[in-house]
Amino acid sequence: MIYLDNAASSFPKPPEVINAMMECMKEYAGNPGRGSHALANQAARVIFQARQEIAKLFGIAHAEDVIFTQNTTESLNLAIQGFLKPGDHVITTMLEHNSVRRPLEYMKRKYQIEITYVSVDSKGLMNPQDIYSALKGNTKMIVASHASNLTGSIIDLHSIGEFAGKHGICFLVDAAQTAGVLDIDVHEMNIQMLAAPGHKSLYGPQGTGFLYVHPSIELEPLMYGGTGGNSESIDQPKVRPDRYESGTRNTVGIAGLLAGIQFIQKKGIANIRDHELQLTRKILHGLNQYERIKILGPDQLSLRAPVVSFVIDGLDSTELGFILDKYYQIAVRTGLHCTPLAHKASGSSDTGAARVSVGFFNTEEEIDIFLYAISEILKEM
Numbered sequence: 502m503i504y505l506d507n508a509a510s511s512f513p514k515p516p517e518v519i520n521a522m523m524e525c526m527k528e529y530a531g532n533p534g535r536g537s538h539a540l541a542n543q544a545a546r547v548i549f550q551a552r553q554e555i556a557k558l559f560g561i562a563h564a565e566d567v568i569f570t571q572n573t574t575e576s577l578n579l580a581i582q583g584f585l586k587p588g589d590h591v592i593t594t595m596l597e598h599n600s601v602r603r604p605l606e607y608m609k610r611k612y613q614i615e616i617t618y619v620s621v622d623s624k625g626l627m628n629p630q631d632i633y634s635a636l637k638g639n640t641k642m643i644v645a646s647h648a649s650n651l652t653g654s655i656i657d658l659h660s661i662g663e664f665a666g667k668h669g670i671c672f673l674v675d676a677a678q679t680a681g682v683l684d685i686d687v688h689e690m691n692i693q694m695l696a697a698p699g700h701k702s703l704y705g706p707q708g709t710g711f712l713y714v715h716p717s718i719e720l721e722p723l724m725y726g727g728t729g730g731n732s733e734s735i736d737q738p739k740v741r742p743d744r745y746e747s748g749t750r751n752t753v754g755i756a757g758l759l760a761g762i763q764f765i766q767k768k769g770i771a772n773i774r775d776h777e778l779q780l781t782r783k784i785l786h787g788l789n790q791y792e793r794i795k796i797l798g799p800d801q802l803s804l805r806a807p808v809v810s811f812v813i814d815g816l817d818s819t820e821l822g823f824i825l826d827k828y829y830q831i832a833v834r835t836g837l838h839c840t841p842l843a844h845k846a847s848g849s850s851d852t853g854a855a856r857v858s859v860g861f862f863n864t865e866e867e868i869d870i871f872l873y874a875i876s877e878i879l880k881e882m
């Protein structure tokens with residue numbers, strides 16, 4: 502199988518990740534924080550080490566500000582539902598995934614928050630000036646994805662962070678498509694909350710993710726109880742990370758995530774980015790040969806995460822995905838991609854799109870086979 506769906510979850514995982522998870526299962530998966538015996542302590546130590554590695558990678562000053570979650574969606578829900586108060590105004594963009602838009606719309610229905618969706622052009626590019634113009638007296642949060650999961654287009658975190666900082670607004674970044682792909686430094690970029698998956702470009706397993714919360718921000722927890730400590734109290738602990746981590750953490754998954762982060766640190770994010778961009782360039786160049794193919798997203802490679810979505814005139818993307826899977830053993834994502842406004846902006850609401858997304862383990866030969874498959878499919882039409 503040629504796996505070109507790394508933007509959904511990376512696959513395969515590095516052997517180090519699998520080994521770390523096996524070791525955890527075999528040797529020490531006691532309950533972290535629920536006991537003082539050796540296996541509980543070992544589990545807690547590994548989770549703490551993973552927190553520290555995440556802090557190091559993203560310029561986070563205190564490891565306890567890293568909250569482990571199951572995925573980006575949980576992180577975004579904790580950030581959005583935990584932060585916003587009735588009457589607050591939020592600025593966001595048309596590029597957002599449903600993981601941002603739905604909690605925002607829920608908060609609008611339930612607590613009358615106001616939302617401004619800043620538009621993007623047909624390539625998925627946004628003018629930061631449009632964010633600045635949307636500012637109101639009650640604006641409390643800017644939430645934006647670092648890169649679109651449909652168009653791959655990247656936004657400039659530096660300038661938006663600077664603007665948010667100047668106006669005392671919380672800047673929440675959805676790094677689902679960029680954590681492990683591009684450098685992110687929450688301090689330098691003035692990001693107050695960062696939501697990220699463990700299972701995409703940090704090469705951890707599914708069921709892992711995290712939310713960074715700046716020490717000055719107090720969130721309402723999403724869940725209560727199950728924190729292990731302070732058993733006599735009826736109140737949720739004030740200390741982090743316990744305040745936001747109710748219930749047993751995914752020790753096995755986090756052990757894998759730690760190994761995934763160590764893997765990308767060893768390889769170097771810049772080297773991984775070079776490799777992924779080279780493959781992305783090849784895909785873009787190959788698909789660009791055909792008049793029937795419309796490619797979504799920016800023309801400039803440096804403005805893209807390693808994601809290429811495209812539409813073949815006269816062929817439904819779901820059908821294309823089926824043919825690639827069944828006859829060529831190639832996995833791509835098809836249809837609508839949980840981001841209706843980004844589809845609208847790029848003119849693909851009716852057609853959907855096929856999305857090819859590469860990762861560290863993909864090769865030039867695999868891309869050649871993918872492009873050959875596309876040429877054959879076009880010949881048959």
Ligand SMILES: Cc1ncc(COP(=O)(O)O)c(C=O)c1O
Binds near residue numbers: 600
């Ligand atoms: C931009 C973006 N945000 C949020 C999500 C949700 O991520 P998760 O599956 O980790 O909840 C995705 C998933 O692909 C995404 O691409």
